[in-house]
Amino acid sequence: MTATIKDVAKKAGVSLSTVSLVLNNKTNLSPETINKVKQAISDLNYHPRHSARGLASKKSGNIGFILTDDHFSRAEPFYTKIFLGSEFEARNYNYYILLTTIEQNFCKKSIPRFLLEKNVDGVILAGHIPDGLINFLSNNYNIPVVYIDYLPPKGKSFAILIDNVDGAKLAVEHLLEKGHRDIAFVCGEISHPSMQSRFLGYKQALKNADIPLREELVVTDELATSDESGHNATCKLLKTGIHFSAIFAGNDAMAIGCMKCLKKKQISVPDQIAIVGFDDVDIANQIDPKLTTMRVDKEEMGAIAIKNLVEMITKEKRNFGKVLVPVELVTRNST
Amino acid sequence: MTATIKDVAKKAGVSLSTVSLVLNNKTNLSPETINKVKQAISDLNYHPRHSARGLASKKSGNIGFILTDDHFSRAEPFYTKIFLGSEFEARNYNYYILLTTIEQNFCKKSIPRFLLEKNVDGVILAGHIPDGLINFLSNNYNIPVVYIDYLPPKGKSFAILIDNVDGAKLAVEHLLEKGHRDIAFVCGEISHPSMQSRFLGYKQALKNADIPLREELVVTDELATSDESGHNATCKLLKTGIHFSAIFAGNDAMAIGCMKCLKKKQISVPDQIAIVGFDDVDIANQIDPKLTTMRVDKEEMGAIAIKNLVEMITKEKRNFGKVLVPVELVTRNST
DNA sequence: AAAAATAATTAAAACGTTTCGATATTCAAG
DNA sequence: CTTGAATATCGAAACGTTTTAATTATTTTT
Numbered sequence: 001m002t003a004t005i006k007d008v009a010k011k012a013g014v015s016l017s018t019v020s021l022v023l024n025n026k027t028n029l030s031p032e033t034i035n036k037v038k039q040a041i042s043d044l045n046y047h048p049r050h051s052a053r054g055l056a057s058k059k060s061g062n063i064g065f066i067l068t069d070d071h072f073s074r075a076e077p078f079y080t081k082i083f084l085g086s087e088f089e090a091r092n093y094n095y096y097i098l099l100t101t102i103e104q105n106f107c108k109k110s111i112p113r114f115l116l117e118k119n120v121d122g123v124i125l126a127g128h129i130p131d132g133l134i135n136f137l138s139n140n141y142n143i144p145v146v147y148i149d150y151l152p153p154k155g156k157s158f159a160i161l162i163d164n165v166d167g168a169k170l171a172v173e174h175l176l177e178k179g180h181r182d183i184a185f186v187c188g189e190i191s192h193p194s195m196q197s198r199f200l201g202y203k204q205a206l207k208n209a210d211i212p213l214r215e216e217l218v219v220t221d222e223l224a225t226s227d228e229s230g231h232n233a234t235c236k237l238l239k240t241g242i243h244f245s246a247i248f249a250g251n252d253a254m255a256i257g258c259m260k261c262l263k264k265k266q267i268s269v270p271d272q273i274a275i276v277g278f279d280d281v282d283i284a285n286q287i288d289p290k291l292t293t294m295r296v297d298k299e300e301m302g303a304i305a306i307k308n309l310v311e312m313i314t315k316e317k318r319n320f321g322k323v324l325v326p327v328e329l330v331t332r333n334s335t
Numbered sequence: 336m337t338a339t340i341k342d343v344a345k346k347a348g349v350s351l352s353t354v355s356l357v358l359n360n361k362t363n364l365s366p367e368t369i370n371k372v373k374q375a376i377s378d379l380n381y382h383p384r385h386s387a388r389g390l391a392s393k394k395s396g397n398i399g400f401i402l403t404d405d406h407f408s409r410a411e412p413f414y415t416k417i418f419l420g421s422e423f424e425a426r427n428y429n430y431y432i433l434l435t436t437i438e439q440n441f442c443k444k445s446i447p448r449f450l451l452e453k454n455v456d457g458v459i460l461a462g463h464i465p466d467g468l469i470n471f472l473s474n475n476y477n478i479p480v481v482y483i484d485y486l487p488p489k490g491k492s493f494a495i496l497i498d499n500v501d502g503a504k505l506a507v508e509h510l511l512e513k514g515h516r517d518i519a520f521v522c523g524e525i526s527h528p529s530m531q532s533r534f535l536g537y538k539q540a541l542k543n544a545d546i547p548l549r550e551e552l553v554v555t556d557e558l559a560t561s562d563e564s565g566h567n568a569t570c571k572l573l574k575t576g577i578h579f580s581a582i583f584a585g586n587d588a589m590a591i592g593c594m595k596c597l598k599k600k601q602i603s604v605p606d607q608i609a610i611v612g613f614d615d616v617d618i619a620n621q622i623d624p625k626l627t628t629m630r631v632d633k634e635e636m637g638a639i640a641i642k643n644l645v646e647m648i649t650k651e652k653r654n655f656g657k658v659l660v661p662v663e664l665v666t667r668n669s670t
Numbered sequence: 671a672a673a674a675a676t677a678a679t680t681a682a683a684a685c686g687t688t689t690c691g692a693t694a695t696t697c698a699a700g
Numbered sequence: 701c702t703t704g705a706a707t708a709t710c711g712a713a714a715c716g717t718t719t720t721a722a723t724t725a726t727t728t729t730t
Contacts, residue, residue: 002453004716015680020718028677047451051395052716054386055685072419077412084407087434096433096449099422114431116382118337283618339686350710355688363707387686390715 003044012040062096064120069101071127076281085302093310106132122309144312146305158319160305167294167327168201171276180246187250188222188229230257252277252284274335289333296327338379347375397431399455404436406462411616420637428645441467457644479647481640493654495640502629502662503536506611515581522585523557523564530585565592587612587619609670624668631662
């Protein structure tokens with residue numbers, strides 16, 4: 001059958017252990033030996049069996065990737081892209097990724113099998129993860145954990161987050177550069193952490209430009225952060241009769257809602273009112289006019305998570321804190 | 336640390352082997368023994384270590400999922416959904432899925448690691464897969480393979496395919512029921528197998544309704560199957576001046592292109608011209624008017640693939656042939 | 671030149687299962 | 701009863717690595 005480490009040892013004229021040492025780049029090996037072994041490995045087209053390694057080393061060589069089902073199946077492939085970024089980066093480090101979705105309402109039944117079977121060396125948790133799982137993990141496992149796009153409410157953790165504050169600031173600064181002074185902020189569900197940060201960025205940008213914050217240009221009382229919320233919020237703003245020449249929307253969905261409302265009222269975008277969104281969802285580029293928005297590199301987020309996770313696994317140390325991933329302005333036709 | 340099979344054996348008062356037999360549902364076990372062991376397993380919260388199993392049984396417990404990078408990263412999450420469906424179903428059978436993307440231009444360097452490491456018991460190939468990989472697989476491995484949405488050009492294979500012919504027939508029949516008689520078919524890149532099948536379905540539906548095929552209502556000479564191709568094809572049709580009251584487009588992208596053209600020419604959809612697409616992409620439901628189209632259950636396709644693959648793995652047999660997944664009409668506002 | 675330190679290599683145990691063949695027990699048929 | 705088959709359980713080998721400690725070879729120090 002296929003070659004094993006034994007065959008390599010025989011061919012290279014060394015012991016099993018030596019081959020293993022070469023395989024794992026261990027020290028105290030003579031260059032000749034290393035060459036002999038490497039030659040034999042390539043001659044035999046040898047590849048160490050994954051499960052044998054796992055058994056002996058007590059490392060699985062796998063990384064678990066957990067997100068809630070609603071996050072993955074939603075239309076916008078935000079987490080899909082993050083996952084893909086992780087998969088790519090993991091390959092560079094020779095790790096496999098085991099993906100699993102869990103239900104929002106966590107119960108003991110839904111503990112990912114790769115945890116029970118000790119089949120992962122570390123875990124990535126993407127998006128809003130139920131407390132139950134977080135507690136279960138920290139109580140029963142000692143493997144490193146990296147959060148993506150979610151900061152657990154308590155306890156020390158390591159998280160990869162979107163730099164919402166800075167992104168929002170950039171968005172508003174873009175509008176300021178275009179000469180806008182009366183910039184509205186449209187947002188729903190202000191309780192959401194991202195929305196709060198984006199609001200903060202909006203306020204900071206105004207402050208830096210010496211423009212006072214005008215409460216009447218801020219709508220934060222919509223229930224959701226959807227298309228519809230954006231639509232309603234814009235209608236509300238227009239009804240007040242207060243002048244504004246630009247809108248910064250909390251996300252693209254709302255920005256699109258804004259545009260729908262404006263179109264209905266025959267207000268031209270960007271001539272009469274400019275709009276900036278946030279997220280750069282796929283349709284942002286397909287609507288008319290194309291939406292200027294803030295893009296975050298999702299693949300990069302996944303890659304950063306892997307890099308850090310692998311470091312924690314191999315160096316057996318724990319990182320804590322936040323990594324803020326920068327956001328980039330994508331200028332299109334709505335501004 | 337965590338319990339092993341040894342602990343279970345001790346606790347249950349039986350031998351290692353017996354526990355293993357229970358674990359694997361083997362025959363010739365007394366009910367009392369089974370109960371004793373199961374009790375011990377649950378008492379100790381025992382879960383067999385994945386790599387140990389893999390090593391001893393020479394089965395990895397993993398399934399490989401391969402697709403080309405361009406397929407996975409494209410905007411429309413077609414293959415993402417298939418993958419998700421696979422992941423869900425695989426969980427039911429206690430398999431892990433290892434996903435990897437490969438480049439379109441295959442080379443030895445890009446052989447998925449899980450193949451080299453003997454770390455999968457079977458493989459799913461989704462979408463257009465380079466011949467090089469197919470040959471490599473069949474020459475070097477004896478593991479079962481299931482294709483999804485792709486039929487390899489030669490050799491025996493087992494594939495899960497969209498029932499394009501039947502779907503197209505349904506689409507056209509829907510238009511016929513709505514009273515349309517002059518139905519155009521708009522399609523680019525007719526060399527593509529799916530497009531050929533859809534064209535075939537179109538012709539069959541007409542034939543069944545005793546309506547002669549009129550070549551002048553068929554556009555198949557566009558270069559791509561994109562939005563733009565649909566747009567151009569429609570313009571071409573309109574220019575001929577020939578009457579038609581409905582369009583069946585080869586896919587949603589083209590259907591959307593058709594609508595754009597009609598909107599430009601102030602032709603109302605569906606009042607003057609009705610449109611049916613194919614695929615049910617996400618934006619089909621977001622445009623105005625919402626697009627009537629044909630939906631295929633992508634998750635189901637993934638699940639079917641897993642079911643068959645697992646059967647082949649466990650029963651050590653090979654299935655051959657095609658499974659055609661039915662397509663469903665989604666009636667919206669464009670008809 | 672001997673002793674000590676270091677470098678290079680190896681033997682053997684360990685990892686936690688499955689599986690094969692052996693053994694013990696029960697059952698049915700002669 | 702005796703024998704042969706079927707049932708139930710077990711002991712031990714095997715799977716292919718890593719890792720620890722031991723051994724041998726080499727270099728450095730005194």
